Structure formats: structure tokens, C-alpha cells
Amino acid sequence: MSERAVAWLRELGAQDVAHPGGTLLLHLERVRGLLASWGARPALQRAGLCHAFYGTDGFPTALLPLARRAELAEVIGEEAESLVYLYAACDRAASYPTLDRAEAVFRDRFTGRVHSPSERPRRDLAELTAANELDLAWIDPAFREAWGGELLSLFGRLRDLLSEPARRECRAVLGDG
Template sequence: MSDRAVARLRELGAQEVPHPGGTLLLHLERVRDLLASWGARPALQRAGLCHAFYGTDGFATALLPLARRGHLAEVIGDEAESIVYLYAACDRAATYPTLHHTGAAFRDRFTGRVHRPAERARRDLAEVSAANELDLARIDPVFREAWGGELRSLFGRWRGLLSEPARRECRAVLGDGWESAAGSAPCRGNGGRG
């Protein structure tokens, strides 16, 4: 399925969309590979590969309109597509600050609907978000300098949602002490990328 997804990304021009570290396609492949290195299940890896299909709260470029969700589901499977939608629909300012709380509210930026995702969905969202942001922080020193403090705070709050390999990657990219940096400042994520 991953090969089919990469082929679809190429058909839609992801290899021509500029992105830190090269192109959007290269970033998406790095996110998938990072999730794989963390031992993520195949559906979560495919979601990481396709996380920007509908655009995101931090990256407006959409490769497919929401009306074509079924087309993406045919390529990557229903479970992976639902994670892609969750990631794309996340209103970061409203959702990120409390995602780590049981029963946290999730605001869908497309519909305005507020709901309470199950723990697995919150973990999936945190894991894809961490892989996305950590790839950007690793590949782009300017990004890391600008957003590293907010990411340390965000991932410090989310440490209970993140897998152990994701927590190790946070330490490697953001430095020691990131787990104690869980301040109360809201984090919108990456300042307009991914």
C-alpha cells in the first residue's frame, strides 16, 4: 500500500511542492520512515506518509479535496485515512493544549465540530504530530531554533501519549530536559509548515 500511496503522491505533484529539506514528498517519506523506526503499525506509517493530503492547520497546500476522502481510503485503507483526516482536521490552537487529558476535546477545523476522540486516536495524532515536527526540527536548524521551545513544552505535556521511541527521538532532537519543559503556553505547532 505504501508504494501505491507514493505513486499517488507523485501523480498529485508532491515531489514539486517546496518543503524544508527538499520537497513535500521527501518530508512525507521521512515522516513515514521515522514512524516505522519507532515500530508504528503499518496503518500509522501510511497515515504519516499521507498526513498532508488534505492540508493541515500548519500547511495550507492540499493534494486532495475532502470530497475525495474515499479515493485516499482506497489507496491506504480506511484506518490510515481516518488518521490522516484527524491530523488534517485538527484545530491545533483549540486541541493541542489539552490533548494529553483523558476525554480531551478535539475541534475539527473543517466542520467546527467538537468531539472527544478515543485514547488510541489521541495517541495516533500525537505520534504523527511528533514525527512531523521532529523531522522538521532535525532537518531545519532555523525551524528548530524558532519552534524548539514550544515543541519541548508540547511534547513534554504529551509524553504520556507518545511511544518510548518517540520520546527518545524528542530527547535526541530537542535535547535533554524536554520532558520537564511542559509549560502552559499553547502551541500551534510548526508555524506554517506540515
């Protein structure tokens, strides 16, 4: 499945989209690799590889419109696609402050819908967020300088949602605060 996803990313031009550390495709592959190194299940790894398909709250370039979600699900599986959507739909300013709580307030930036995801989607969102942001912080010292303190605070709040390997990576890249 990942090979098909990479081929499709190439067809959609991800290797031509500028991104910190090179290109969007390189970033997506690094995020998938980081999740794999943390022992993430295959669906979460595929979501990491494809997390920017619909754009994100922090990266507006979309490779695919939301109307084509079924096509992405066919390539990476329904579970992985639902995680891609969750990540892309996350209104970070509204959602990150309470993500660590059982009654988290998650705001979908595409629909405006507000709901409280169960623990597993919150864990997946936290893990994917950590992999994405830590890749950027690792590869780009200016990004780490500008955002490192805020990320350290965010991942400190999300600590109980993150795997131990993700927590170790946070400390390695961002320090202990």
C-alpha cells in the same frame, strides 16, 4: 499500499511542492520512515506518508479535496485515511492544549465540530505530530531554533501518549529542556 500511495503522491505533484528539507514528498517519506523506526503499526506509517493530503493547520497546501476521501481510503486503507483526516482536521490551537487528557477537546477545523477522541486516536495524533515536527526540527535548524522550545513543551505534555522511541527522538532532536 505504500508504493501505490507514493505513486499517487507523485501524480499529484508532491515532489514539486517546496517544503523544509526539500520537497513535500521527501518530508512525507521521512515521516513514514521515522514512524517505522519507532515501530508504528502499518496504518499509522501510511498515515504518516499521506498526512498532508488534505493540508494541515500548519501547511495549507492540499493535494486532494475532502470530497475525495474515499479515494485515499481505497489506496491506504480506511484506518490510515481516518488518521490522515484526524491530523488534517486538527485545529492545533484549540486541540493541543488538552490532547493529553481523557476528556480532550478536539476541534475539527473543517467542520467546527468539537469532540473528545478516545485514547488510541489521541496516541496516534500525538505520535504523528511528533514524527512530523521532529522531522522538520531535525532537517531545518532555523525551524528548530524558532519552534524547539514550544515543541519541547508540547511533547512534554503529550509524553504519556508517545511511544518510548518517540520520546527518545524528542530528547535527541530537542534536548531535555
